[in-house]
Structure formats: C-alpha cells, structure tokens
Amino acid sequence: MTPFCALIDWGTSSFRLWLVDRQGTVLAESRSDEGMMQSSQTGFASVLENHMGKLGAPAGLPVVISGMAGARQGWVEAPYVDIPAPLDGLTALAVRVPHEPRDVHILPGMAQNRADAADVMRGEETQLAGIAATQPDGLVCMPGTHCKWVSLEGGHVTGMSSFMTGEIFAVVGQHSILKHALEPQARFDADHPTFRAAASRALAQPAQAMAMLFPIRAGQLLGFEGRDDGAPHLSGVLIGAEIAAARELYGAGRAALVASQRLNALYKPVMEEAGFSVDLIDGEEAVRAGLVAAARQLHPVSGE
C-alpha cells in the first residue's frame, strides 16, 4: 500500500518515524537515538533521508515533524503558539523546511507567555492534539525529563506547568552527596514501600519537599534505610511534590496520564492517592494521531 505521509517525532535524544496511510494506520516505522542533539552534529537532512531510504519511502513523499527539530538549535526554528490556543490550529504556524527531495513541515511549539509562570513545550502539543480529538477537556499529565501538566478546555490549551522532575532525579542522584545513597539507574516498582511512603509524605507536605532530600543520605548513615532505598526514596519525594503542586494549580479531578509504561506505573498510584481519577494514554499513539491530523490539513485531498 502506498503511504500518504511520513510522520516524525523528533525529540532531544530520540527519533521516531512512521509511514502511515491517510487514516493513520502505520505501514512501516524506523527509530533511533538520532535526536536533535546528535542530528545537529550529523545533519538533519541526512538523518531524515537515511531513515526514509531504509523504509523505501517513495520519492516526493511529504513529511510532518513535531518536537525539538523545531527548536533554535534544531533544523529550522518553528515559532511558539501563545496559549490559550486551539490544538487543531497548529498547522497555521508550521514552518516549511527548505529540503530539495520532498515537502517537509515542522509543527510549532506552544508557550505560556506569562512573566510569573513562563513555560514552553515542543512535541507535547502534538500529543495533546491527538488526545484532544477525543478528550477536548480536562487535565493532562505528561511525565518525563521535564514533566508537563496541561489544562484543556474545548480543545484549547489554557494552561501549562513544567516540572524538572526527571532531570532533577538524574542530576541530584549523579552529582550531589546523594550519589552515595542511590544508584540513579536502579529499577524499582511503584509498590516499593519506600517509594510510596516518600511520595505520600511529599504529597501531604509539599512545602517541606526541600527538607526531604538530605534525610535520604542521613537515613542510610543512621541505619534506617539501605542503598536500595535511595532511588525509590528520591523519586517518591520528587513525584509526590510535583503531583501536590499540580493539584494546587489545577485541582484534583479526571486526568489523562501520558508516558512510558514505567512512568505511568509510578505516577498513577500517587495521582490516585492525591485524588485524581486517571486515564492511561499511550503517548506514541497520541503523537501519531496529532501528526496525522496535521498532515491531513497540510495535504488535503479535494472534498476532504
């Protein structure tokens, strides 16, 4: 079957490409770690054409890209759409990439242009477009390196807050005194008692979150916990404090949770403890749905 378009989620450190038909059915896919960081060294055009060639994509097949390829350090800078803004209008500010072999567009990011709560996203807005097609209202939690909480009203983004939860876990776990108390790569389950206890305490007292970090080390020196507790303890404090802050900002209620299986498993029970009713959403399906909707707007067929 002949593909209609190539869709790309081009993140900071990951690259995912799908060839799809007009309904969004995946015909072929290719992924690698050639994210923005790496591609800015090797060249975005050659990364794209290598993957297209590998999948045997037809000459002239158009491409729609979302994510960090549109950052200032990316391929071509795409603007930010100021919120509040509708998610079905992203294509209006898509940028056309000068690229001889085929038609390539990069979708814009979104910005909360407020001095007291400045915030930006690139890539998540496309996932949100995919989600809003069926769930146009409510709160969306998108965990990751920089976890985003986004409020939707009638298919518009009306608020956003980014938390550096994943990145703080990594840098504090690797570079501070807590490196003696934990393995940043340690795997643990959401039902690890140290994770749940730490998350509960941070959820109950988020204003004390900054006082809950040094005790991770001290508790091991004094024999209350072991090194295996370090990673779940730090993760619990950070995730609990994040969810408490988001609840204060947006209120508890129905929330869509969009992440990897592992992060979904960590966030879901803490969000439920915080009073949220959680719907799990597959992040890859969401970004593909948003990309295919944009592709259909950019490349309409007559009568559509």
Add this chain to the structure above:
Amino acid sequence: MTPFCALIDWGTSSFRLWLVDRQGTVLAESRSDEGMMQSSQTGFASVLENHMGKLGAPAGLPVVISGMAGARQGWVEAPYVDIPAPLDGLTALAVRVPHEPRDVHILPGMAQNRADAADVMRGEETQLAGIAATQPDGLVCMPGTHCKWVSLEGGHVTGMSSFMTGEIFAVVGQHSILKHALEPQARFDADHPTFRAAASRALAQPAQAMAMLFPIRAGQLLGFEGRDDGAPHLSGVLIGAEIAAARELYGAGRAALVASQRLNALYKPVMEEAGFSVDLIDGEEAVRAGLVAAARQLHPVSGE
C-alpha cells in the same frame, strides 16, 4: 606567648588551624584547602604536622579537631551524639586519635535519630557549642552546601533540619537544562530584584517550588529575563523555599544566622521578610569558641 592548644576546623574541603591561649585568643593561624577529601589521599597526620611545623607549634602541644575528620571517610571515625543532647557534653564522646607526636582528639557529630526526619551534622555542633555559651535558646540557621537549621533549648540541641540548598544550586546550575540559563559562579547582590522577587514567591508558595525551576529557562526563551537573571532567580527560589519550610517547622522568631558574609547577606533579608528577627554571628568565632571550651574540658588545669 606559649600556646595552650591547637584548634582545628577540618571540613570536607577546607582546613583551618588556630594556636590559642587558654582564653581562646588567637596566637597564630594556618589554613588551606586540605579538607577531608584531599587529606584522605595525602594522610591526615602529615597534613596536621605540616601546619603545626609551619607555625612553630611546641612539641607535645595538644590538638582538638571538629568536623569531617571524624567522618567514616575521615581520620578516625567519631560517633554521633543523639539529640536532644547538651552542647557542653561533646567531649564525653570525643575520640582519641593514635598519633605519636601529640595528644589529638576529634569531637563527635550530632544525629537526629528519627526515621521520618533522619539528620546528621559534623562541625556545626561545635559552632553551636560556641553560640550556646551566650545564646542557649532559639533557632540557628547555618547556610552553606548543606544548610542546617537547629533549635536550641537551654543549651541543648532539640531539633535539626538540613537543606541541600547550596549543593542543589550547584548541580542543577551546572548539569541540568538550567546550565543554559545561568552562570553558577555569577556574583549578585541580595538586593538583585530577580533574587528578591523569586525568593518572595517561593516564600509565599513553597509548595510550588518545584514548579518554579523550569520557568527560569522558559522565561529567558520568551524574553522576560536575561542570562544575568538566571543565578539570582534559581538562588531566590531555593533560599525562599528553604526559609519557608524552616519557618513551618520551627516557627518564625529570633534566629541566629551563621555563615560567610555573602551567604549572610543573601539569607538575612529573606528571613526578615519571612518574619524572623535575625542576629548575625561570625561562624569562625563560633567554632573557635566551641573548640576552646572543649579543649579546656579535655585539658583542665587544677582548680579550673
């Protein structure tokens, strides 16, 4: 004049030695960056004797040490005294170091042996002993890499809370996405408007502190702030959140502030905004007062 004793404040990354008379008057001093980290490589005994030799200290002059030389990775491990505990009883748990040339003692640290708020200190207890001699009651704030807040009652330590404020500033500023938004070494004054505004907001909403980090980067991308604002902005968020958390734990009131001139200048106005009445205390004088009191207990003269 013949010295009575050598006093040493042996920290993680700094070494300070004073020769004093029995009243604590400083007769000579020597300092270097040969803290625990470096001395554990080169040898604690030789670091000590080099400094003693440089000052021409008499053979057999006794030495009293406070700080990280008593850590597990230090010279000889000194125990932790569990709080609540009196500050004039540190010498009872001092450890004698096997050191041929002279009598050497290392003072113990202090621990808050609570599973829900485990905490430890090494070195600060000696500063506190110096402070408690004249201010036996009240709250003491000791900013630094790991800022300590300590409550004193009748010359006893009754509570302590460590915040990783200085270290989080350094590791997040150097290793996270915020490295694009700030110079970790940047100097700024306490009256920098970005510092004061960030501190005020974190003080007012400490439960939102984790939501105030990513906006430091986003605010620069969106043109609200410049790179010069990054360091004061991050510092303000962290110091404001710390002071708010300490106020919740210990209540606002009279508080002694013990730090370098620069950190005192940053903390004082934010503590005052938080409702504290602040007494500035010289940290070096305090540790010397605590050390000399311990030295007099360890080496009494008849009739004293």
